[in-house]
Amino acid sequence: MATDLKIAASKIASVNPATGEVLREFESASEAEVHAAVSRAKAAQESWASLGVRKRIAILREFQRLLHHKKSEVAQLVTREAGKPYVEALLTEVLVVLDAARFLIENAYQLLQDEPVPHGNLAMKTKSGRVLREPYGVIGIISPWNYPFSIPATESLAALVAGNAVVLKPSEFTSLTAIELAAMLHQAGVPEEVFQVLPGDGVTGAVMTNAAIDKLVFTGSVPTGRRIAQNAAARLLPVVLELGGKDPMLVLDDADIEIASRGAVWGAFVNAGQACLSVERCYVHRSLYEPFLKACVRHTQELRVGNGMDPDTDLGPLIHQRQLLNVEAQVNDARAQGARVLIGGKRLPEVGENFYAPTVLADVTSEMRIMRQETFGPVLPVMAYENDDEAVRLANDSEYGLAASVWTRDRARGEALARRIQAGTVMVNDVVSCFGISEAPHGGVKASGNGRSHGRYGLEEMVRIKYLDSDRLPGMEKIWWYGYGEAFSRQMEGLLDFQFARGIRKRLRGAVRAAGALRGK
């Protein structure tokens, strides 16, 4: 399909955000290359689908073996390209993917089987119904830089095991990690045309949205998600949108301050705050407010900021200067409006140009940008509230709805409150780690997007539902076919009475009247 986007082959680079070292330069895939890749994927997909689920699962098992074997190499690559501490790369990237593969190896065969559908309507009892799950064809995946391995890999594994081909456009900042994913999938037995990576920038992504893919799975920011949704609407392209968040953390009056503050500090600063699920707003019951802040500052003081390759590092750099400037602007705006910076609130040029100190802010208000816009940096803004109703109101006072957390010693109370929060996931007494539960559906409500990845629901996104209806009495005319008239109307009234009238006599009379229709056919 032609688009009016003219691409001059632009250069993109993979750069180590901790050191500024250019790891590799690429040319963005051109418009023609995107269309050619999608055509190749289309041509190859049918034989991939006809291989059958069991054989595809065997390939997945081999991929899992290879990944486990190369776990350190992959984690180091992620650290070099995206900056996060090595151990975080090991856990939130490699482990998440190994376990996603485990889930599909154990469950995909069962979940992709035809599903018998018993019919309740008496008139339809002669039919045998089944739900079939068929691959879409080519799934386009556009992914961000913050989890450059686990996000595209979990989505790709689900797409592939369901029999789709995949064309992946990774973030321009993390092409190397995506290329490593492709290399392992190919080595495991996925044909090269069935899984392709197109390094490129936003323009390449936009071209992909217009290419002949059959579904698009997009993970990224809300503004890009909106643009993609508009594009997709014009051609009715199905899309999954995994977008940004502004996740609230509610610390109830009975919470364990030590545990909750440690959770808040990790939840706000993991991956230097560049996680869609990170704690971006913290609401603490007034009675715990000051001791909670003190504990957060104490834990933050202990953190070591540096190059993620150093095993002692807790926080790495931000991905690039643009991200740092955005974080800095939000903190400065909050400060100018009266927020107290308890710790941090500044760049760390002595460590490197993309480093920002982990920051705890007190006395923030709901009107400040820091409490409304996604920050995506190492900032923990904390606000006091008076009672549970106010906490729920504050949590829901956001255009986003990705995830949330509730902290309490009383699990039942926490779960009751969780039900009142508008979010795709609510955790009680933990944060962020839901992303590591392969069985748990991941996705948002409101501006955080729609559709789900991970587990059963993530797999369901990769298949078209087809209903197969097969009549058990092929030699018989159906009673609802033509032959209308007064008598037929009475017979059909009888049919409705037989099924839905209250009282056995009325139903039996209905059955007798309805039986006349059978005689007439």
Ligand code: NDP
């Ligand atoms: P962006 O929206 O900037 O980019 C996401 C991807 O879209 C990148 O590959 C990008 O390419 C590409 N892209 C940019 N413009 C277009 C376009 N017009 N058409 C098609 N594709 C385009 O997000 P970031 O990469 O900055 O990622 C951070 C965001 O992702 C945050 O908002 C975060 O919350 C969200 N996110 C959501 C998750 C979820 O599961 N809900 C998980 C992780 C992150 P390029 O990088 O080359 O510009």
